[in-house]
Amino acid sequence: MVLIETFEEFAKAAEHVYLNAPMKTRFVMKYNHSNCCLRVKVTDDISLLQYKTDSQQELRKLEKWISTLVKHMASEER
C-alpha cells in the first residue's frame, strides 16, 4: 500500500502514471464523512498510488489539480 505523505509528491507521481497510460489510468476518491477522511487512489492497474487527507486546504489543492487533469482528459492530446 503506497500511501504518499505529501500532496505535492502524490500529484507528481500520479501525473506521471496518468501521462504514461492515459486510457488505463483512473482516479478514485472515497469520502467518509463520519471520519472526515478523503482517500484518493490513482492506478493504471499496474501501479497504485494512494493519498489520504482530512484538511480543507489540501482539498482545495486537490480540486485544482484534478480540474487540470480532467481538462487534459477531455482534450485532443494523447
Added chain:
Amino acid sequence: MAQSSHNQGHLSNDVFMSELTLMFHNARTTGEVTTTIKRYDGRRKPHPKPRKLKNGKMSKVTPLPEPLEYSCLIRARCKNKKITTVDFES
C-alpha cells in the same frame, strides 16, 4: 428477490450533479461516497480480441477506429446506488 441496486446508464451532467449531492447528503452519518474519474474515448464496443477458429487459425481482428474526441467518464457510488455521466470539455 427484488434488486436493491439499479444502474441508470449515463445521466446528464445536471442530473448527475444533483444525484451526487444527494449521495453526499445521505452519507453524512454513515457510509462512504466513492467517485471515479477516467478518460473516455467514446467507444461503445469492447476492443476485439483474436480468437482461435475451428480450423486452428486465429481470427482476423479489425481494431476499433481511432477515437475522434475524448471526454471524461465520471462514476459515483454510494452503498447500493451507482450513477455515471460523461463530461465533454465543450
